[in-house]
Amino acid sequence: MVELVGGVASAVVLFGFTWWAPLVLVAAWSATHWLLRESGVWRDRNTAEVRSAQRHADYAYQLAVEPAAAKELRLFGLAGWAVQRFTDRRRRLFELQYKATRLRERPMIWCLLIVAAANALVFWALGSAAADGRLELDRLVVFAQVAVGVSMIAFGGLNWVLDGAAAPVVAVQRLKPAMAPAGALGTGRRAESAGPTAGAAATDRAVRDPVGRGAVGIRIRDLTFSYPRSGRPVFDGLELTIPAGSSLAVVGQNGAGKTTLAKLLCRLYDPDAGSIEVDGADLRDLPVDGWRTRVAAVFQDFLRLELPLRDNVAPAGAPDADILAALADAGAGGLAELDTRLATGYEGGTELSGGQWQRVALARALCAVRQGAGLVLLDEPTAQLDVRGEAAIFDRILAATRDVTTILISHRFSTVRHADQICVLERGRVVELGSHDELMALGGRYHTMFGLQAQRFVAEVDEEGMSYDTL
Template sequence: MISRLRRRPEWQFFAVLPKADPLLAAVWWLLLLARGALPAVFAIAMGSMVGAVQHGSALAAPLTFMGTTFILLQVLTPVHQAVSANLGSRVAAWLNDALAEACVGPPGIGHLEDPELAEDLTVAREFDRGQTGPPMYMNVDFAAGGLVELAGGVASAVVLFGFNWWAPLLLVGAWSATHWLLRESGVWRDRNTTEVRSAQRHADYAYRLAVEPDAAKEVRLFGLADWTVQRFTDRRRRLFELQHAATRLRERPMIWCLLIVTVANGLVFWALGAAAIDGRLDLDRLVVFAQVAIGVSMIAFGGLNWVLDGAAAPVVAVQRLEPAMAPAGALTPARRPVAAAAPVRGRAVAIEIRDLSFRYPHATQPVFDGLDLTVPAGSSLAVVGQNGAGKTTLAKLLCRLYDPDAGSIEVDGDDLRDLDTDGWRTRVTAVFQDFLRLELPVRDNVAPAGAPEADILAALVDAGAGDLAGLDTRLATGYGDGIDLSGGQWQRIALARALCAVRQGAGLVLLDEPTAQLDVRGEAAIFDRILTATRDVTTILISHRFSTVRHADRICVLETGRVVELGSHEELMDVGGRYRTMFDLQAQRFTAEVDEQGMSYDTL
């Protein structure tokens, strides 16, 4: 029973409050209980005032009592609201910290690409932006208001025991019955379905299309402004429809609720009236018991259920993600641990891939099925193939962001799974298609872990970014001293980051479409400089541009999870196979000898 109670979303929400800030949570609960008790205390104060007037007693004490209670009713509410807002902000920070740790903690990245965790990840990531519900600082305040009413109802019932034993029990039972009869609007369960969470994700995506800059150009270029707004409106309407369907009040339960509440209150007030008429109940006591009898109604099913649903959803999502992400992003434990060699500048890495098989979690088709490939130390290998052939997946496996399902990747004769992961990653560097853009100065973008200034400057020059900006210039326009870069300029910064790592001792360089945002001539020139800067290490290049690919020592053609061709550019052209076909198709686009400025197109 206790275990099941602790699994409830409401319990998880309240359990987070002291974790976020123990002192503030304690003050929040104390103020909540005080506010809940004050309506019943005010009823008693009113009764004492009426009794004093009735009996001709001194009014100073009753007036002071009533006035103090009234002032507390007015003062504690804004104080509690301020505490709630602060506590809500602390809870939001705690949830964001917990989510960040859950996302960053695992050594792999499978948990971030797992479709089964996508819904919870969206709810957990977006909860404080106001799209899937009110921000947490508002949720905590709303919850406080609902709980104050509940506590007020209980306090009123306690005072009503002074009239007789059955009246509070009858009213509490009647108003509590609304929670059971209206259970079909139990939002803490019905609004947390897969369908509702999916609708929340679609609504949020439509919102981001409208407000974020990444899509702004094409939204306008293709006349999609009205379509985007309509899509957002439709998705939000669908979300509200699903939420309403999960929380609507059924006709029959509502009738039963009205009947039970009416009968119970009728009996209690009939008994109060009869006692007053018979002289068994003085006017002052009648005033008190009549007020608290009305106050018991605060126990009724109401907005608290909705509030707890919205507040608990991100808490539940984060706490469900924490244990789920760890195994999803885990890597295979080493069978015989081997310390990774320390980074030494110029020490190249030899790669041997044997009978490698890999399939993404929950995918039906394998990416690799028996892949064999050798990359000698100090050589450069270009990997080409159609989209979906596994080129980027190969880079992920070499970075050990995933482990293979079968077969092995050997590094200098040692299985990659036996090497210390952090130690290995100091020896490998990469430029991915979705490379990192840090809103930090150039210096920190090129060397996030720090490096000698001479190495940073040399890496920028090698990447063709030596004159982009000073090392201390912030690469973000959201700051007063920041600047913006084009896509190609950012790509040069990413290349400089990889080349700086080579100067710090990385022995394997992975380049996944490293110059896709550069023009063809610029790409060829940059890649020549990259090969010069990495001539003492092992380089693996993934690219669709054969003007770059042809510079590598060897070229590997991937297809259906295997190597179908391997050799130098000249050797593969002589074979006349897949590589020759792809090369000729791309070369046909460059039939002109010069452009309008007289510059040669001949980069092949």
Template sequence: MKGFESEMIQRLRTSDGWKFFGVLPQANRGLAVTWWVLLLLRGILPALFAIVIGRLVGAVQRGQDVVGPLALVGAVYLPLQILAPLHRAIGANLGSQTAAWLYDRLVLACVRPPGMGHLENPKLTNDLTMARDFDLGISGPPMSISMDFIASGLVEMIVGLASAAILVGYAWWAPLLLAGGWLATHWLLRESAVWRDRNTEEVRDAQRHADYAYRLAVEPFAAKELRLFGLADWTVDRFRSMRSRLVELRFQATKLRERPVLWSLLIVLIANIVVLGSMASAAADGSLALDRLVTYASAAVTTGMIAFGGLSWALDCSAAPVAAVLRLKEAMEPAGALVLGRQPADGLPAREIRFRNLTFTYPGTDQPVLEGFDLTIPAGTSLAIVGQNGAGKTTLAKLLCRLYDPQSGGIEIDGVDLRTIDLDAWRSRVTAVFQDFIRFELPLRDNVAPGGAPDDFIQSALADAGAAGLADLDTVLARGYEGGTDLSGGQWQRVALARALCAVRLGAGLVLLDEPTAQLDVRGEAEIFERILAATRQTTTILISHRFSTVRHADRICVLEAGRVVELGTHDALMAAGGRYHTMFVLQASRFGTEDTEEEGVNYDVLT
């Protein structure tokens, strides 16, 4: 028996509902305590009202002074009317603060881990989606609104239980019979045992697909392709089918499947007939006075609130994202954890960067991206990395930034394992431009130097990136702000390059460029890359690109294939060798049908 009770307590403590109520005082203890106090008062006052009404009726019947009983009726009735709107306002405030508290925890869970494995782990995708959008009214009402629904259900349950307690004064069996009947109905109608089915992996997956289909239809990022390729009907059909699937799953999770409604009606009907019939008989033979009859009959009627109160769908909608945020907080820190070294990074790299027998696999997959990878990059030189999509080029950049650590092997900086170097110190020595570089809705100054830098550094970096005169440093780069402006894709790319070049002026010794000029025309790309090489002459520069007209200017070129180095050398040496690099270069050039494309800087961005 003790083992069973312990198991029940453990299940209760690990339930989503328990976790939800547990975060309320963490969001705001004062509001949470007030909310619970008002909840209990709202549940108890209706039962007290039945008692004071009975006393008033008794006073009238016996010809006694009714001032006292009337005062008691007023003392109970007024709070009964006032507490509901007050409780609603406090609940809305508490719900808003709880949502804000959860968003704070989610942001910390996402941003604080030094790595980024937690953000690309497919096992966390559904929880991330739910936690990110939970208060937007997509999967349920915002928490500020849900609090009122939750409170209403709990108030009704307390009213029913308090009323059942009053019936003990009439007969010990009356509350057991009535409360038992209504509780059975509550179980049958509300199916508390299957509420959890609304929060299964299947339901959450359907929610994610339905939300994605909705975003395809209403957000700008997909608008061009949807219209160009005639996908409007396809999008609508997909949205309807995904949303219908979600509705069907939720219906299956909450429909009446344990017992037919007829059983509920029969149970309640029989219980009420027995109790109310007994009261009528007692009143008829004079053993139950009128005042007591009024009190007990009112209590018998309000006991029915048990069936319609309690934990409702609103708690399910609010508790699921709370549990998701708490699970993410526990899962993300180890998933994004990295070994934190202590060695200084001053002046690194001064001699070389070496990948030694490195193997790396992304979380959630079993196929290594890099396996037994070896490569040495002399400090102060430029290296271009080319290869087919999926060869591991961007992965190398992520590893150098220590966004991930390899499963085996390692990266050595001047003979020192990168994992033993202080993480923040190393990252201060690294700057990068990734394909999906960030675009801050902030002034140009903050886009180039988010951490701050002298204006002459910023202006010089913009000039080197070919972005001089793009906008005033105080101009916000977004049209939604007063005086703001937007930029073309190529202009944004120049700003991202200026950010990297500004970091070089602030002390970065390693520059990583992952398709840094993909949105520039070919002549602009050639011009920019020459400027980059000039500005980073004293630093180690690694360029990842598909455009051979750019990579040919690097000191050395590395060809990756299936996570391994298959060729390494200068452009001229690799062309003379007639190997993989030569084949890819000729393939790109031949598509333009001219012999001078190499010199003219034609766009060779056709490698797959």
């Protein structure tokens, strides 16, 4: 707007030379706005190609930045894939923008001719007046300057464009230091944000090779953990041993730390104190990417990709035989063809129910087991299925994961009782541990919860305060 006002003001001053000169220049420079109008409204060119490119770019962006998909994108090593997908889709959008910008070529020639002719006429008149002695040198300089200044009419608003381009750059520069503490988990060492003592200890330890294939044994020693910006500890001295190849069910009241335990095992966070040992090695000493290839997880807010069924089950790729076997183990055999896109917005796509999506998420974890994962984490994995369906599916999951270590978080005791051991968490500690029969005979917290059919322990929010529905 400043540029535009400056151009108009220059034209007003030029009236001091002659009445027709500012009118000629204003008309010439204003014509550029009309001649280049097509390239300025490229986004409004309501074509199927532009709409499709915008939709793909928006979906890829949401997939990359929305919190619901973050856990599984990191766990399955898909962060780079998500960023690349966004980059490709956004590049396509920019290509369409460039194509529309090319619409300027012919109008630009007309703009140059009109502007050149108008300026040549005005400056010829100024030169003639000065040569004839009708225009003194000081007035000649002023009128020549304002004649050039009229051009600002064409460039009014350029400062908005520069501001719009600069703002994202500044935002990204602020983002890097803000995300540094969380990004430290990607180095395979304990985050420096855990404190100076912990950071120094992590630096002293050498990063070990990833754990090999097969079931893993877990030992949790004196674990303490609080979420960032939260003064309430979720765990305070947690002790727990999970033998390799066994299945463990975790139950407890809301906020007891069930989901947090799964996140720590996925190494989405590091403990504040204590340790998680994997086959005798501190989890913080293992490369993050290497460890996450050994973990398969199904969270309550599991990932739903608007991609073919094949890519939903094996985002990182897997043989079709393993994908089909995983779908069968999850009770999703015959759900759709592997090339069918799971979204009705695409030609030939299909929409799944909540229960069907949950079986696809289970198949994703089971497929990862076939690719070498040794630890399976199931956080309310069948919450959208009825009780009978859940029990039947969990029996099949136990059969498919009998050679790996399985941890189940669930409030439905018809499922929990099938695990080798059951852990009752309360206020960040294990208060009971044993088989279903052992805990029932003990007559403690588990016995009480089982008798109440766990109605008091249906989670409405997780330990971070995020709401979800487990019914």
